[in-house]
Amino acid sequence: MIANSEFDMSLSNIIFSSCLQAVDWEEASLLFERAPLGKQKRDPEKLQRAFEASYAVIVVRDSGKLVGMGRALCDGEYQAAIYDMAVLPEYQGKGIGKNIIGRLCEKLPVENIILYSVPGRxxxxxxxxxRKMRTAMARLNPFMSGQDSGYL
Ligand SMILES: CC(C)(COP(=O)(O)OP(=O)(O)OC[C@H]1O[C@@H](n2cnc3c(N)ncnc32)[C@H](O)[C@@H]1OP(=O)(O)O)[C@@H](O)C(=O)NCCC(=O)NCCS
Structure with a gap:
């Protein structure tokens, strides 16, 4: 859990939730576009299926407006992976991303949690x-495999 002292208390209307029921997936797609995370617009229906198929999710709202999201996959026993961390630009740098990670990790009943970062993050x-892994390996899509992508 992230300590309150690490969180920007001016964000008094911020609510963290694990409930996807009220998510407008068009709004979620716009959040990813604006963050930005990825160069291609996320299809709202695919985004919904991906979040609904995840083991743990965190949705962040400011007075109802969707301002951040993150999700994790997990086998429930050994391994987990975090994906799709996104915070709206005007809310970045206020502790929200760290709070999402802290809350996701709390929900994962395993010790091994991996992720890969967008280059520069x-x-x-x-x-x-x-911490950086020495032996991480991946098979990635053509865009991420490109020499200029910064991933490999
Ligand atoms: C990456 C992202 C999720 C971080 O969320 P955030 O709410 O801005 O981050 P926080 O304010 O919680 O930052 C937590 C700490 O990380 C640091 N930090 C944040 N972004 C950083 C970066 N790009 N490089 C280095 N440090 C960074 C902050 O300074 C802060 O440090 P502190 O604890 O010493 O104060 C957010 O910037 C974002 O959505 N970016 C665009 C989408 C993206 O790249 N997602 C990640 C995909 S791998």
Whole structure:
């Protein structure tokens, strides 16, 4: 759990939730576009299916407006992976992302949690307690495999 002292208390109307029922997936798609996370617009229906199929999700709202999201996959026993961390630009740098990570990790009943960072965001995950792996390997889509993508 992130301590209150680490959270920008001016964000008094911020609510963190694990409930996807009220999520407007068009609004969620716009959140990913504005964050930005990825170059292609997320299809709202695919986004909904991905979040609903996840083991743990966190949705962040400010007076009802969707301002942040994150999700994790998990086998329930050994391994977990965090994906799709996004916070609206005007809400970034206020502790919301770190809070999402903290809450996701609390929901994961395993000790091994992996993720890969968008190039340039590694420092955020280091601040959240993650360390670089020496042996990480991946098979990635053509865009992420490209020499200029920064992933490989
Ligand atoms: C990455 C992201 C989720 C971080 O969320 P955030 O709410 O802005 O981050 P926080 O305010 O919780 O930052 C937590 C800490 O990480 C640091 N940090 C944040 N982004 C950073 C970055 N890009 N590089 C280095 N440090 C960073 C903050 O300074 C803060 O440090 P502190 O604890 O010493 O104060 C958010 O910036 C975002 O949505 N970016 C666009 C989408 C994206 O790239 N998502 C990540 C995909 S891997």
């Amino acid at each position: 590694e420092g955020f995950y280091i601040k959240c307690g993650f």
